[in-house]
Amino acid sequence: MTAQTLHPRVQIVWVLRAVLLSALITAPFVGGVYLEYLPQWAPVAVGAVVLTLTIAHALLRYRRWSYEIREDAIYLDRGVITQVRTTVPLVRIQHVDSRRGPIERTAGLASCVVYTAGSRGADVRIPGLTPDGASDLREELKRLAIRADGEDAV
Amino acid sequence: MKLAPQSVPYRALQKAAGTAVALFVIVNSGGFGLPLAVGGGAAILVAMFAYEAAYYRRFEYVLTEDTLDISSGVISRREREIPYRRIQNVDVSRGVIQRAIGVAAVDLETAGGSSTEGSIRYVTPDEATRIQREVQRRKSDANRPDDAGEGTATSVDAVDRGREDAFAPDEEELFAISPGELALVGALSFDGRLIGLLAFLSSGSFPVLSSFLPETSAAALTATAIVGVAALFLASWLIGAGVAFSNYYGFRLSRAGDELRYERGLFRRYSGSIPTEKVQTLRITDNPAKRALGYASLSIETAGYAPGQGGESGNQSAVPIAATDRVYRLAHEIESFGTPEFERPPKRIRWRYVVRYAMVVGALTGIAYAVNWYVAAPLPWYGVAALLLAVPPAAHLKWKHRGYWLGEDHLLTRNGFWGRTVAVVPYYRIQNVIDSRTVFQRRWGVATIVADTAGTGSLTGSDAAAVDFEIEEAEALKETLTERLATAVAERRSEESDRFEWIDEDGGRDERADRDENVDRDENVDRDENVDRDEDTESAGVDAEPDTTPEGTRTDEASTDDATTNEASTDDAAPDDEPDIPDDGVVRPDFSPGDRDYSEPADRIDTGGYAVDQNPSDADVAHGPGFDDESDGGAANGDRDEDETNGDRTADSDDGDPRA
Numbered sequence: 001m002t003a004q005t006l007h008p009r010v011q012i013v014w015v016l017r018a019v020l021l022s023a024l025i026t027a028p029f030v031g032g033v034y035l036e037y038l039p040q041w042a043p044v045a046v047g048a049v050v051l052t053l054t055i056a057h058a059l060l061r062y063r064r065w066s067y068e069i070r071e072d073a074i075y076l077d078r079g080v081i082t083q084v085r086t087t088v089p090l091v092r093i094q095h096v097d098s099r100r101g102p103i104e105r106t107a108g109l110a111s112c113v114v115y116t117a118g119s120r121g122a123d124v125r126i127p128g129l130t131p132d133g134a135s136d137l138r139e140e141l142k143r144l145a146i147r148a149d150g151e152d153a154v
Numbered sequence: 155m156k157l158a159p160q161s162v163p164y165r166a167l168q169k170a171a172g173t174a175v176a177l178f179v180i181v182n183s184g185g186f187g188l189p190l191a192v193g194g195g196a197a198i199l200v201a202m203f204a205y206e207a208a209y210y211r212r213f214e215y216v217l218t219e220d221t222l223d224i225s226s227g228v229i230s231r232r233e234r235e236i237p238y239r240r241i242q243n244v245d246v247s248r249g250v251i252q253r254a255i256g257v258a259a260v261d262l263e264t265a266g267g268s269s270t271e272g273s274i275r276y277v278t279p280d281e282a283t284r285i286q287r288e289v290q291r292r293k294s295d296a297n298r299p300d301d302a303g304e305g306t307a308t309s310v311d312a313v314d315r316g317r318e319d320a321f322a323p324d325e326e327e328l329f330a331i332s333p334g335e336l337a338l339v340g341a342l343s344f345d346g347r348l349i350g351l352l353a354f355l356s357s358g359s360f361p362v363l364s365s366f367l368p369e370t371s372a373a374a375l376t377a378t379a380i381v382g383v384a385a386l387f388l389a390s391w392l393i394g395a396g397v398a399f400s401n402y403y404g405f406r407l408s409r410a411g412d413e414l415r416y417e418r419g420l421f422r423r424y425s426g427s428i429p430t431e432k433v434q435t436l437r438i439t440d441n442p443a444k445r446a447l448g449y450a451s452l453s454i455e456t457a458g459y460a461p462g463q464g465g466e467s468g469n470q471s472a473v474p475i476a477a478t479d480r481v482y483r484l485a486h487e488i489e490s491f492g493t494p495e496f497e498r499p500p501k502r503i504r505w506r507y508v509v510r511y512a513m514v515v516g517a518l519t520g521i522a523y524a525v526n527w528y529v530a531a532p533l534p535w536y537g538v539a540a541l542l543l544a545v546p547p548a549a550h551l552k553w554k555h556r557g558y559w560l561g562e563d564h565l566l567t568r569n570g571f572w573g574r575t576v577a578v579v580p581y582y583r584i585q586n587v588i589d590s591r592t593v594f595q596r597r598w599g600v601a602t603i604v605a606d607t608a609g610t611g612s613l614t615g616s617d618a619a620a621v622d623f624e625i626e627e628a629e630a631l632k633e634t635l636t637e638r639l640a641t642a643v644a645e646r647r648s649e650e651s652d653r654f655e656w657i658d659e660d661g662g663r664d665e666r667a668d669r670d671e672n673v674d675r676d677e678n679v680d681r682d683e684n685v686d687r688d689e690d691t692e693s694a695g696v697d698a699e700p701d702t703t704p705e706g707t708r709t710d711e712a713s714t715d716d717a718t719t720n721e722a723s724t725d726d727a728a729p730d731d732e733p734d735i736p737d738d739g740v741v742r743p744d745f746s747p748g749d750r751d752y753s754e755p756a757d758r759i760d761t762g763g764y765a766v767d768q769n770p771s772d773a774d775v776a777h778g779p780g781f782d783d784e785s786d787g788g789a790a791n792g793d794r795d796e797d798e799t800n801g802d803r804t805a806d807s808d809d810g811d812p813r814a
Binding site (some may be wrong): 083118 | 275457584585586587588589590591592593596606607608632635636639643
């Protein structure tokens with residue numbers, strides 16, 4: 001299996017998140033203007049800068065994100081500022097969830113979370129899948145994990 | 155089994171005493187009169203007594219064949235079964251009062267929860283020791299589940315049990331702290347918490363204080379400050395020494411069979427057991443002072459927790475201090491890694507640290523300047539910049555103390571100058587391998603590889619990490635770790651089934667049929683399914699290897715309907731035994747003409763064979779007939795070869811895929 005990219009619609013989810021985040025960041029500046037501590041242009045400038053940065057981050061994040069399921073492990077490659085490549089050996093999979101958060105539901109997407117016993121295990125989350133894709137991936141991983149099943153390391 | 159009867163009044167007093175006294179004081183001072191106050195306090199005590207009596211009545215624990223069952227609870231009942239093989243540690247602790255009235259608390263840790271899974275409060279010390287030993291004994295029984303249900307099982311069990319009992323009291327002492335070492339632990343311990351607390355408190359009060367300060371010379375002010383800081387450090391040091399002394403008083407570590415036992419504590423006695431097979435990571439730590447004196451500490455991590463890290467006991471290592479070579483001997487005793495020769499990061503990376511530290515010094519200078527400007531006193535703020543002189547050596551030291559080493563079965567990483575940690579991670583314990591590169595690391599062309607384990611140390615950020623290595627080296631390291639993990643798992647599994655074979659020898663000749671019938675041995679059935687599945691896919695995949703890969707890609711890329719049908723078909727095929735029989739028919743006549751044993755490794759390798767489409771298992775079977783007794787080693791070697799080729803082959807298919 002070659003490296004898979006995420007569903008393009010996940011960009012919508014991430015851009016929405018970016019907008020929410022920049023709104024949160026801009027809010028105090030708006031308050032500052034309201035209380036006349038700051039000039040009028042301050043929140044506009046801050047908002048614009050933050051929004052550009054976060055949206056760029058979201059888009060870059062989509063472009064960076066890829067995952068690959070090989071016969072022995074899941075490989076994830078992601079991260080804009082800190083690039084992270086994770087290898088999750090299939091023998092180490094404890095359980096697999098497919099998940100749909102509220103924003104993901106509105107975009108018609110789902111994600112798949114792979115748990116290992118590792119202390120950073122819950123980090124392994126593959127977002128931006130179609131609901132069917134997520135449950136297929138879950139089933140596929142389940143099948144592969146059972147096949148690769150070893151004695152548990154814990 | 156019941157708790158110790160003394161636990162009723164003890165628990166009641168422990169829980170209610172504070173409340174009762176508080177109530178007494180409040181009511182008494184509130185003007186309600188002494189009788190009412192006494193009455194209120196007594197009422198609470200009585201209520202608590204009644205509750206604890208009920209708790210005592212309803213608390214019951216049983217050591218069954220495979221689980222420790224605890225049923226407890228007065229208002230809401232809770233029944234809990236903890237399988238022995240899941241138990242990580244059994245800890246017994248006894249405080250001063252507990253020792254006086256003769257009770258002990260038993261805590262059982264599993265990897266699951268963040269809190270202690272089974273807590274038995276309180277039993278008599280003898281009973282506590284019995285639980286500890288019994289859990290250990292039954293666990294080592296439970297770890298050989300294959301015996302169950304076999305004809306020879308009972309005798310084998312009996313032999314095992316006899317042996318266990320024989321060496322159960324036979325503890326081999328690994329380490330006992332000497333008074334000199336204890337003194338050294340005290341001397342080198344430093345409790346930073348007081349400083350932190352005071353710094354936190356004083357940070358708020360500084361402006362207030364400064365307004366009260368009379369007009370004094372700067373010299374007097376600095377003198378006071380220096381004396382104050384010195385006193386603070388002395389106090390922290392004394393507290394740290396006291397805490398360490400009482401924690402490690404009478405420390406001893408011993409080995410009994412396949413578990414480690416430790417004991418320590420002056421006021422509160424702790425004793426615990428750590429099964430060696432549950433050890434996730436070893437950590438050897440030292441600091442400049444210890445290094446200069448030739449000492450180091452060792453801590454042992456399991457998935458449950460690192461011993462002694464829970465709650466009140468603070469941060470203690472398994473072996474608080476010992477001469478460095480002794481620590482390494484001990485560590486080898488637990489995990490036999492070789493003599494490490496650490497690879498250092500590339501030398502140029504020292505410039506990265508120089509830049510980093512220079513920036514820190516710059517920031518500090520800035521702060522000093524700001525303070526100077528704020529206080530408006532002629533302080534020599536630029537003096538801070540003198541720290542720049544320390545930057546190059548600091549960078550060099552940081553670089554010098556980083557490194558990693560790939561041992562036969564272990565990954566060792568080393569980090570830190572002030573608190574240098576050497577982490578020993580068996581390949582088999584690796585959970586994930588993470589390769590991360592920050593923006594700055596990318597600029598320097600380096601990467602960090604973290605081997606994540608189930609140990610709890612990683613939660614505190616002290617993972618086994620190879621930091622700042624050349625990207626190619628890091629990638630190679632990542633590949634190697636993943637590969638070796640696969641090898642280790644396969645080896646582990648072939649060992650498992652070796653054990654299985656030994657027991658099974660007397661069992662039926664047609665062992666497959668045997669297994670299929672015996673549903674109660676679910677372990678075996680599981681394994682059997684694995685075999686089936688592997689063989690299935692192998693029969694389909696080995697000869698026509700390219701077939702499987704496109705199938706895989708189709709599954710995930712193309713229409714989901716297709717995927718589901720594919721999956722359904724494989725799922726259907728997997729439990730079907732029919733396609734296996736011809737397979738067996740092929741394998742058996744070749745390799746087991748007279749003796750059934752030789753057919754076993756074939757099965758085993760298939761199960762152990764980690765990925766499906768690797769070289770055919772025949773190669774390994776060929777080792778079988780020749781080496782009857784050495785079959786273990788032969789199988790293991792075979793496995794390793796197999797997996798290496800497997801790794802190569804995955805790489806090949808990886809290269810192949812993008813072209814396709």
